[in-house]
Amino acid sequence: MTRADEPLVGRVIEPxxxxxxxxxxxxxxxxxxxxxxxxxxxxxxxLPGDRVQVELSTADPGRGRIIQRLA
Known part of the structure; x- marks a missing residue:
């Protein structure tokens, strides 16, 4: 499992x-x-399809916050 402060890269599926x-x-x-x-x-x-950096919550790994939209 990754640390909470380590950002992960993902893709927006739906708003x-x-x-x-x-x-x-x-x-x-x-x-x-x-x-x-x-x-x-x-x-x-x-928007859907955008690559984003995400920080996961330590309390609930199914939730997180988008810290940056990547080009």
Missing amino acids: LPDALYRVELADGHKVLCHPAGKARLQAVRI
């Missing part, structure tokens, strides 16, 4: 209501994510 996104990680796991504070404040548009 969900209330600024949530379903992200498929490189290892095949699907995680429910919300944008981190800076991405939300700068109004970064996250």
Whole structure:
């Protein structure tokens, strides 16, 4: 298992209501994510198919936050 502060790379599968996104990680796991504070404040548009960096929650490995959208 990876450490919580180690970012993982995934791809956005679908946007969900209330600024949530379903992200498929490189290892095949699907995680429910919300944008981190800076991405939300700068109004970064996250669309299906975008590659993103994700930090997983230590309390619930099925949830995380999107810290960066990758090119």
